[in-house]
Amino acid sequence: MRAEFHLIDTHLHLDFDAFDADRDEVVARAVAAGVTKMITIGISRETSRRAVALAEQYEAVYAAVGIHPNEADEWDEAVRAELRELAAHPKVVAIGEIGLDYYWDRVPHERQQAVFRAQLDLAAELGLPVVIHDREAHADVLRVVREWVTEVPAGERKGVFHCFSGDEEMARQALDLGFFIGVDGPVTFKNARRLQALVAALPLERLLVETDAPFLTPHPYRGKRNEPAYVRLVAEKVAALHGVSPAEVARTTTQNAVRLFSKLSGALEQETS
Numbered sequence: 001m002r003a004e005f006h007l008i009d010t011h012l013h014l015d016f017d018a019f020d021a022d023r024d025e026v027v028a029r030a031v032a033a034g035v036t037k038m039i040t041i042g043i044s045r046e047t048s049r050r051a052v053a054l055a056e057q058y059e060a061v062y063a064a065v066g067i068h069p070n071e072a073d074e075w076d077e078a079v080r081a082e083l084r085e086l087a088a089h090p091k092v093v094a095i096g097e098i099g100l101d102y103y104w105d106r107v108p109h110e111r112q113q114a115v116f117r118a119q120l121d122l123a124a125e126l127g128l129p130v131v132i133h134d135r136e137a138h139a140d141v142l143r144v145v146r147e148w149v150t151e152v153p154a155g156e157r158k159g160v161f162h163c164f165s166g167d168e169e170m171a172r173q174a175l176d177l178g179f180f181i182g183v184d185g186p187v188t189f190k191n192a193r194r195l196q197a198l199v200a201a202l203p204l205e206r207l208l209v210e211t212d213a214p215f216l217t218p219h220p221y222r223g224k225r226n227e228p229a230y231v232r233l234v235a236e237k238v239a240a241l242h243g244v245s246p247a248e249v250a251r252t253t254t255q256n257a258v259r260l261f262s263k264l265s266g267a268l269e270q271e272t273s
């Protein structure tokens, strides 16, 4: 079967044990559905290592490496050095996911903010974009990012607010700071009118589509395990909200992803030539 358009799932967790039984099939189903690239995201030292190993194992898989705010306790100089080393891999396209999580609140806020800022600086040093996690920490995430943007030279600081959950005012500020907005399965939920209105109001040129698999499964599979093939459902919903074809959303969000995650671009040129 040849898919009529190609998509990139810019955020999933392929190393999680939810995929242990059928990881090969999950990747194959995604590729068959036109999801020709996917970025598996580290949340800790160990999962970052696994993300890179999966990128080596599967042609379609790329990786991001970073320490999630819930794991910020493990941050130290040795972790910084290892992330720097892992990030040198040709298929590591970003530092992430990093950010603040005041919902689970596993690590003191000051510590989360220090580890977030340290990884933003690491990304700038390496010339890589960042994948930002923000859960119930909107004001502090914006503040830390704004300080970083102010202090670090332009061109070396960009990223995505993954699974964006703020309001339109926050989204405008994120766009003004040069960031992209990540859209996930919840946009397909019937009761997600506020999020749908927000996604409809934002420029397609600044959106990325993600699954966050195995989490956040889109309608009509809600309640089951999520997988990268389902990023099509997110793209189709974005298309409906913007009144354009799914193929146009696929084309635009793929360009966006390649613009942000520039280490993807070599691979894409090969594919289209």
Ligand SMILES: [Zn+2]
Pocket: 011, 012, 013, 041, 097, 212
């Ligand atoms: Zn995630």
